[in-house]
Amino acid sequence: MLKKYGLLSIIGIIFLIVLIFLTSSPLSFAVPNIEEAPSIPATTQLLEKGPQPDVYYFTEVNDVIPTNNKPEYDIFTVQERKERQLAAELTSIEPYYGNKTIYLTFDDGPDPENTPLILAILQENNIKATFFVVGTEVSKHPELVKQIYAAGHAIGNHTYNHIYRELYQSPATYIEQLQHNDELIKNILNVRPRISRAPGGTIGHFTTEYWKRLKTEGYIEVGWNISSGDASNAKADALIQNIISQTNKNTFLWSHAILLMHDGRGHSETVKALPSIIKFYKEQGFEFRVINKATPPAW
Secondary structure: OHHHHHHHHHHHHHHHHHHHHHHHOOOOOOOOOOOOOOOOOOHHHHOOOOOOOOOEEEOOOOOOOOOOOOOEEEOOOHHHHHHOOOOOOOOOOOOOOOOOEEEEEEEEEOOOOHHHHHHHHHHHOOOOOEEEEOHHHHHHOHHHHHHHHHOOOEEEEOOOOOOHHHHOOOHHHHHHHHHHHHHHHHHHHOOEEOEEOOOOOOOOOOOHHHHHHHHHHOOEEOOOOEEOOOOOOOOHHHHHHHHHHHHHHOHHHHHHEEEEEEOOOOOHHHHHHHHHHHHHHHHOOOEEOOOOOOOOOOO
16 A cells, blocks of 8 residues: 555656646747747748848837837737737837938839839938838739838838828728728738828828827828929929928928938839939938838928
8 A cells, every 4th residue: 555655646746747847838838928029020931032121020019119220010910909909009219310310201102113213223322211102002013012121111101092082081091091001011021010101291181189099009100391392293303403402491300301202103203313312412411211110200
């Protein structure tokens, strides 16, 4: 009998040790702790043939840290954050005001004619820019979205269809368009942007409720303070002079100059003007940056 009970005791102790090991081991089947280091999305499958972009990912923790001059992307959509009971609203950080800082931004693309040419010019000059893409064009040209991302530029949300009468019916319809575009972008890149830009700007379109919804959903609305004027029929020389004039006149904006241009269909003059625009800002000693959480408000 003593031998029998001694054997049972030994078996019990072994079972207890094994149980403790399993519950404390990384191989255990416990529910993952969201406070652990989050995984990086599998975007590398898109970029196997080239270098990985130097970007920052918002993950489960949703912390905002100064990311210097990096594009920022979220591995979750707004809906996925809600389903996982993760925070969507971003905490504030100190905005970056440089001595001379220029943000080159392009709206309404991607476009199969203009966007590749702009990307080539940016690469030649070794600078990064920000592209606010429209969902209808994202659907047509997913490879261009990948190219923008792979080149290390920032991608922003410019709504799904850019149609004012549909966009601005209410804050709800506006948010729906942003989230629709988020889904399209995430299906291509496995990540989606946090920055957004209202077509035509916020003045005359946004009420207080729009701003509240954007903040709650975690979007960063981005305006501009220098306009190229390329929404008109102006030629390249006129665009260049317009930009130079606004820049020289408004020296108080030099710490955070945000230049609005377009790479959508019909903007070949912008492509022609871009090398001279870049040359001007380089000669004036401006630093080129991408839009991210640290970018100050335009005004």
